[in-house]
Amino acid sequence: MGTDLDRLLGFAPDFDSPIPYMRRTRDYYAAIGYTTPYRWAHHIEAPFTPLRKPLAQCKVALITTAAPYQPDKGDQGPGAAYNGSAKFYAVYSGDTAHDHDLRISHIGYDRVHTTATDSGTWFPLPALRRAAAGGMIGGVASRFHGAPTNRSHRVTVETDAPEILRRLREDGADVAVLVPNCPVCHQTCSLTARHLEANGIPTVVMGCAKDIVEHAAVPRFLFSDFPLGNSAGKPHDIASQDQTLALALRLLEAAPGPQTTMQSPLRWSADPSWKLDYLNLDKLSPEELARRRADFDRQKELARPNRVEKAA
Numbered sequence: 001m002g003t004d005l006d007r008l009l010g011f012a013p014d015f016d017s018p019i020p021y022m023r024r025t026r027d028y029y030a031a032i033g034y035t036t037p038y039r040w041a042h043h044i045e046a047p048f049t050p051l052r053k054p055l056a057q058c059k060v061a062l063i064t065t066a067a068p069y070q071p072d073k074g075d076q077g078p079g080a081a082y083n084g085s086a087k088f089y090a091v092y093s094g095d096t097a098h099d100h101d102l103r104i105s106h107i108g109y110d111r112v113h114t115t116a117t118d119s120g121t122w123f124p125l126p127a128l129r130r131a132a133a134g135g136m137i138g139g140v141a142s143r144f145h146g147a148p149t150n151r152s153h154r155v156t157v158e159t160d161a162p163e164i165l166r167r168l169r170e171d172g173a174d175v176a177v178l179v180p181n182c183p184v185c186h187q188t189c190s191l192t193a194r195h196l197e198a199n200g201i202p203t204v205v206m207g208c209a210k211d212i213v214e215h216a217a218v219p220r221f222l223f224s225d226f227p228l229g230n231s232a233g234k235p236h237d238i239a240s241q242d243q244t245l246a247l248a249l250r251l252l253e254a255a256p257g258p259q260t261t262m263q264s265p266l267r268w269s270a271d272p273s274w275k276l277d278y279l280n281l282d283k284l285s286p287e288e289l290a291r292r293r294a295d296f297d298r299q300k301e302l303a304r305p306n307r308v309e310k311a312a
Contacts, residue, residue, distance in 0.1 A: 016272035043217035048258035061173035066102035107182035109229030161195035190216035
């Protein structure tokens, strides 16, 4: 009866709403044995810097959490399992005049529903170039910058975000677009956006984890209700990627104040059941949870040399 009434009224299924990533992530890690709950960054206010000139005159910087492909670090291709050795722990930069092979095998994106075959869905440098060629923006900053996916709030706020700010100032960037992938990536980009904004650089976060970004409180957020790993649009769909970037750029100009969220009208698919899969304990057996715990511990060990190298 209820289903028939919902259909008559045009209601969507109850589960067809933004995925509660903070709750699912917390419950998942508790289920595999990490009983100390992670504390997600939480603010009730956000800094806000209005644009000082039209976007068509602005130099736009791109900040990503994707990692450069490293041939000696194991499988990093589409569908590859989480690869801790491919992580990076220090800010890096790349020349936007050239193409780059950036991948997301080191992070917890949605490996069930994300193809990971088109970097345009997580690294919108081609879309930014097209926006510049079309006069939508004044130009692309000379470098893009990689923000480490750091679970430590302090390291992000005190080390990584200030370093990104320093490099943006060197580049003469007027505004910044930040593109996260995994749950912690969304927190990293949110904290970085807050730091940039507090220091005079307008920002917009393009992401898929609505609860995490809004919990951290950012100035501007374009929310795409897509599987993690597709913050910049659908794979192999240039129109989708250009539309997603255009919405983010429009939000940069039009946001009336801080904590402005715009939701993209694009739908991932007609069937919303993909939202039931990500870290859903109802779909994971005790044996699978034990296997994942062992694999997670192994990946932490693989990532350890990168952390030691950064510290050195």
